[in-house]
Amino acid sequence: AQSVTQLGSHVSVSEGALVLLRCNYSSSVPPYLFWYVQYPNQGLQLLLKYTTGATLVKGINGFEAEFKKSETSFHLTKPSAHMSDAAEYFCAVSGALNEKLTFGTGTRLTIIP
Amino acid sequence: NAGVTQTPKFRVLKTGQSMTLLCAQDMNHEYMYWYRQDPGMGLRLIHYSVGEGTTAKGEVPDGYNVSRLKKQNFLLGLESAAPSQTSVYFCASSYSKRDRQILAGGNTQYFGPGTRLTVL
Numbered sequence: 485a486q487s488v489t490q491l492g493s494h495v496s497v498s499e500g501a502l503v504l505l506r507c508n509y510s511s512s513v514p515p516y517l518f519w520y521v522q523y524p525n526q527g528l529q530l531l532l533k534y535t536t537g538a539t540l541v542k543g544i545n546g547f548e549a550e551f552k553k554s555e556t557s558f559h560l561t562k563p564s565a566h567m568s569d570a571a572e573y574f575c576a577v578s579g580a581l582n583e584k585l586t587f588g589t590g591t592r593l594t595i596i597p
Numbered sequence: 598n599a600g601v602t603q604t605p606k607f608r609v610l611k612t613g614q615s616m617t618l619l620c621a622q623d624m625n626h627e628y629m630y631w632y633r634q635d636p637g638m639g640l641r642l643i644h645y646s647v648g649e650g651t652t653a654k655g656e657v658p659d660g661y662n663v664s665r666l667k668k669q670n671f672l673l674g675l676e677s678a679a680p681s682q683t684s685v686y687f688c689a690s691s692y693s694k695r696d697r698q699i700l701a702g703g704n705t706q707y708f709g710p711g712t713r714l715t716v717l
Contacts, residue, residue, distance in 0.1 A: 583692070584642060584704075
């Protein structure tokens, strides 16, 4: 079974500052890890994912995440926040060949002008 | 491609009424899902389907039924709506048999825009 914990349901950063959204997972099998973003009144769209290979994964809109097996973490970062990054972010996990995703409870990111 | 579409976008029901939410995808995906999203609880899986004619229960199936009679459509039914079913419902789909990277690429799910349901 898999589970995901997102620390901080709300995060606020100033425009131009570093964005760090935390995700820790639990999995009994090698995990596949995902970050999705949800803009207001929209569905979820994939930001990036880790499956195998390089542990630093680059996604859309300048976001990246690093898979750290020893820390069971997959934190999302962006060097410089932009107003358009204001959204809710979800971390998700699945096992290989698993048809289901398990989502975290989400982190709402607010950008302060 | 329209991707994943959901109808209706909004609906208000009275307690005890029934309704069906329709999800359609044009990506020839094998898997389809229904989630509900509630504040502070993330997305919770209601039911899912790994192929035409098959369905399975997710995390919160009670009070809902589903059908997958056609590969491109996945219907979510509420037989007797309750206020606790007030939520935003999302459909998603994934995995095309033509996508040979499923083993290496993970189960990337593609989401519809959602249906906001209020039960009074």
